[in-house]
Amino acid sequence: MKGVRVRQIEIGNGIPKICVPIVGKTQEEIIKYAEEARNAPADMVEWRADWYEEILCENRVIETAGKVRQILKEKPLLFTFRSKKEGGEKEISVREYSALNSQMIKSGYADLIDIEYFMGKEAVEQLVYLAKENQVKTVLSSHDFEKTPPRKEMLLCLKAMEETGADIAKLAVMPRRKEDVTELLAVTAEAAGCLSCPVITMSMGKEGMISRISGETFGCAVTFASLGKTSAPGQIELHALRQVLGILHEAQKG
Numbered sequence: 001m002k003g004v005r006v007r008q009i010e011i012g013n014g015i016p017k018i019c020v021p022i023v024g025k026t027q028e029e030i031i032k033y034a035e036e037a038r039n040a041p042a043d044m045v046e047w048r049a050d051w052y053e054e055i056l057c058e059n060r061v062i063e064t065a066g067k068v069r070q071i072l073k074e075k076p077l078l079f080t081f082r083s084k085k086e087g088g089e090k091e092i093s094v095r096e097y098s099a100l101n102s103q104m105i106k107s108g109y110a111d112l113i114d115i116e117y118f119m120g121k122e123a124v125e126q127l128v129y130l131a132k133e134n135q136v137k138t139v140l141s142s143h144d145f146e147k148t149p150p151r152k153e154m155l156l157c158l159k160a161m162e163e164t165g166a167d168i169a170k171l172a173v174m175p176r177r178k179e180d181v182t183e184l185l186a187v188t189a190e191a192a193g194c195l196s197c198p199v200i201t202m203s204m205g206k207e208g209m210i211s212r213i214s215g216e217t218f219g220c221a222v223t224f225a226s227l228g229k230t231s232a233p234g235q236i237e238l239h240a241l242r243q244v245l246g247i248l249h250e251a252q253k254g
């Protein structure tokens, strides 16, 4: 598996990278979160732009993205609009989703862009193409807040993302029982072994928390932590997560 280099970090190699989300509703709040994130021990930052109340106002989005970029300096920025049907804050049409992400890719402010794999073949392929043209890395993603699909289905989904050109393939699922968590971990190990791109997975909620600290063992390249506010159920606080990952990393070396 090839790691993905983004600024000073290499996603897919060594200790899992920690990503913290910005979940502000106004430009002021977003700036405050970005400043906190820059000073925090996180490897990368995700702007969850579906929280932003001016998200469909083109000029404001670009202006805010420019400010976030400037604040983060060399910290990699992942731009994400999470649609309502995949657990996000707002509904969006495919046309608006494509326009927003195209605009962000062309702006040069984001290093990585999250593209929901189930947004529709045409929209996804066009965004992947545009991102490659503009040297923006793609995270193709899928989120199931209801259940954990069968292992075979999860693996096929990650493989399909890779085949569509993902630089990174990402899958978030909800466990209904403990065995769902082990299924997710098993699929992570399998995908990390057979895909050529890095994989990000998580089993959400309290029951799935273990999947957020075990990435180095099972092959999950990035784990999402909270910095004050969570963007999904089961996220662990950044400083605690950093400590746990460090302990596991050191112990595994010895």
Ligand SMILES: O=C1C[C@@](O)(C(=O)O)C[C@@H](O)[C@@H]1O
Pocket: 021, 046, 048, 080, 082, 114, 141, 143, 172, 202, 204, 224, 231, 232, 233, 235
């Ligand atoms: O997709 C993901 C993963 C996530 O849903 C989580 O479970 O940590 C959090 C989201 O902010 C991010 O876009």
